Amino acid sequence: MNQISRRQMMASATALTILGTSSAARAGSVNDRLNVAFIGVGNQGMGLLKRFLAADLGNVAMVCDVNRGSYGYKEEDHFYGREPARDFVNDYYTRHRGKGNYNTCTATEDWREVIARDDIDAVWLVVPDHWHRPMAVTAAAAGKAIYCEKPQSLTIADGQAMVAAVREHGVVLQTGSHERSNPVSQFICEAAKAGKIGPIRRVVTTVGYNNKVGPGPGWKAEPVPDGFDYQTWLGNAPKVPYHHDRCLYRFRFNYDYSGGQITNFGAHSNDMAQWGLGRDLDGPVSIQALEAKFLPEGSLFNTATETKFRCVYEDGVELICQSGPEQVQTRFEGEDGWLQTGYRGTTASSPNLLDGLPEKPSGTDDVLTRHMRNFLDCVRTGDEPRAYVEVGHSTASLCHIGNIAIRRHAQHGDQTLDWDPKKQTFAQEDANDLLTRNRA
Structure with a gap:
C-alpha cells in the first residue's frame, strides 16, 4: 500500500x-x-x-x-x-x-x-x-x-x-x-520515532471494554420509531428487523456496521502506535489472535467483548493490542526506556524524557x-x-486485520496469518474473504 x-x-x-x-x-x-x-x-x-x-x-x-x-x-x-x-x-x-x-x-x-x-x-x-x-x-x-x-x-x-x-x-x-492534533500525543509519538528511548522493540495498545450491553439470544424485534428512516439507516447492510440496540450509538457492537472497540478505540491507540514507529503507511507482516471472547450465539451484539492480538512488523517489532481500561492508550517500549500516554496522563521510564511535554488543550481550542x-x-x-x-486507511487496515484474526480464532483456534501490507492480502487465501463484506 x-x-x-x-x-x-x-x-x-x-x-x-x-x-x-x-x-x-x-x-x-x-x-x-x-x-x-x-x-x-x-x-x-x-x-x-x-x-x-x-x-x-x-x-x-x-x-x-x-x-x-x-x-x-x-x-x-x-x-x-x-x-x-x-x-x-x-x-x-x-x-x-x-x-x-x-x-x-x-x-x-x-x-x-x-x-x-x-x-x-x-x-x-x-x-x-x-x-x-x-x-x-x-x-x-x-x-x-x-x-x-x-x-x-x-x-x-x-x-x-x-x-x-x-x-x-x-x-x-x-x-x-x-x-x-493532540500536542501531547504529538510529543510522545515524535519522541518515540526520533529514537529517544532507543530502538523500539514492542508497542502495547489498549482498546476499551464494551460500554453497552445488548440483548442476548431470543431478542425480539421492535416497531420502528416514528421519524426514523430505518431502511435508509441500514443502507446496503443486511435487511434485518429493527431493535433500538442495533442503531444510534450502539451500532459499533455489530459487525454489519462496525468492528467493535478494536476499530473504535483502536483507531486512536493503534494510529499512535504506527505513528510512533514511523509506519504511517505501512503494516505488520503477520498477525495472531491470542484471546477472543464473544457473547452467546444469537446475541444482537456480535463483536468481540474482549480481545488480544499480536502483530509483527518486517523488522521484528511487535505490537500487542488488548482490551483493558482506557487509562493507557499506547505504550512504546525501547531498548533505553519506555513512553506511554493515555486518557489519564503521560508517563515515562525517566522524567527527563518528558521535558517540554505540552499541556493538553481544552475549551474552544481542544x-x-x-x-x-x-x-x-x-x-x-x-x-x-x-x-x-492514506493514514486513515492504514490505521483502519490494522484494526480490520485484527478483527479478522480474532474472528478466525473463534472458528479455527490458534493461527498466525501472514499479511502483505503492500498488496493488502493474506497468504491464507480463505482469510481474504473477510477483506470485504456481503452487501444487501
Missing part, C-alpha cells in the same frame, strides 16, 4: 492545487469562511457540531440525519437528530450574531441532497462505518472536502475505494483520528476543535491534513 499511495500522493499534487481554486475559491482567502454540512448528528456529530460553532470555524449551512429527533443515544437523556441539530445551529447564530432570528441552517434526511448543493464546500461524515465508503466516494466525485469520522472504513476494500476516489478527484479528506481547524485550513490551502486519507 505504501508504494501505491506515495505515487498517488505525488500524482495528486496538481489535483490538490485545482482544489484550492474550486471549493476554496469561494472563500477568497485563508481567513474567509467555508460553508459546511454535517451528515450524522447523533452523539459524536452533535459534539463536533457544538465545537465547530463555539470556535466559529465556518458557516453550518445544513444538517442531515435519518432520525428526525429522539432520545436514547449514548445516554438515554441525549436528544439528537436532524431537527434538534438544525434548531441548535439557528438558535446559536441568533444568540451570537445579534442580527435578528437566523433560519439559514436547513435540515434533510437525504444525504445526497447535501452533496448536490453547490454552495457546500465541505461535509462532515459522522455516520455508522458501513456508510463511510458510499458517502465519501460520492462526496469526492462532487468535489467536496470530507471530514470522515474514524474508523475510516468498514472494510479494507471500502478503504481502498475511498483512497482511490479522494486521489482521483483531488479533494481533501481528514480522518477523525484526532490524537494527531483537540477535536484543533483537528477540525487543521482540516479546514487544508481545504483552503490544498495541503495534506494530519490524518490524510
Whole structure:
C-alpha cells in the first residue's frame, strides 16, 4: 500500500492545487469562511457540531440525519437528530450574531441532497462505518472536502475505494483520528520515532471494554420509531428487523456496521502506535489472535467483548493490542526506556524524557476543535491534513486485520496469518474473504 499511495500522493499534487481554486475559491482567502454540512448528528456529530460553532470555524449551512429527533443515544437523556441539530445551529447564530432570528441552517434526511448543493464546500461524515465508503466516494466525485469520522472504513476494500476516489478527484479528506492534533500525543509519538528511548522493540495498545450491553439470544424485534428512516439507516447492510440496540450509538457492537472497540478505540491507540514507529503507511507482516471472547450465539451484539492480538512488523517489532481500561492508550517500549500516554496522563521510564511535554488543550481550542481547524485550513490551502486519507486507511487496515484474526480464532483456534501490507492480502487465501463484506 505504501508504494501505491506515495505515487498517488505525488500524482495528486496538481489535483490538490485545482482544489484550492474550486471549493476554496469561494472563500477568497485563508481567513474567509467555508460553508459546511454535517451528515450524522447523533452523539459524536452533535459534539463536533457544538465545537465547530463555539470556535466559529465556518458557516453550518445544513444538517442531515435519518432520525428526525429522539432520545436514547449514548445516554438515554441525549436528544439528537436532524431537527434538534438544525434548531441548535439557528438558535446559536441568533444568540451570537445579534442580527435578528437566523433560519439559514436547513435540515434533510437525504444525504445526497447535501452533496448536490453547490454552495457546500465541505461535509462532515459522522455516520455508522458501513456508510463511510458510499458517502465519501460520492462526496469526492462532487468535489467536496470530507471530514470522515474514524474508523475510516468498514472494510479494507471500502478503504481502498475511498483512497482511490479522494486521489482521483483531488479533494481533501481528514480522518477523525484526532490524537494527531493532540500536542501531547504529538510529543510522545515524535519522541518515540526520533529514537529517544532507543530502538523500539514492542508497542502495547489498549482498546476499551464494551460500554453497552445488548440483548442476548431470543431478542425480539421492535416497531420502528416514528421519524426514523430505518431502511435508509441500514443502507446496503443486511435487511434485518429493527431493535433500538442495533442503531444510534450502539451500532459499533455489530459487525454489519462496525468492528467493535478494536476499530473504535483502536483507531486512536493503534494510529499512535504506527505513528510512533514511523509506519504511517505501512503494516505488520503477520498477525495472531491470542484471546477472543464473544457473547452467546444469537446475541444482537456480535463483536468481540474482549480481545488480544499480536502483530509483527518486517523488522521484528511487535505490537500487542488488548482490551483493558482506557487509562493507557499506547505504550512504546525501547531498548533505553519506555513512553506511554493515555486518557489519564503521560508517563515515562525517566522524567527527563518528558521535558517540554505540552499541556493538553481544552475549551474552544481542544483537540477535536484543533483537528477540525487543521482540516479546514487544508481545504483552503490544498495541503495534506494530519490524518490524510492514506493514514486513515492504514490505521483502519490494522484494526480490520485484527478483527479478522480474532474472528478466525473463534472458528479455527490458534493461527498466525501472514499479511502483505503492500498488496493488502493474506497468504491464507480463505482469510481474504473477510477483506470485504456481503452487501444487501
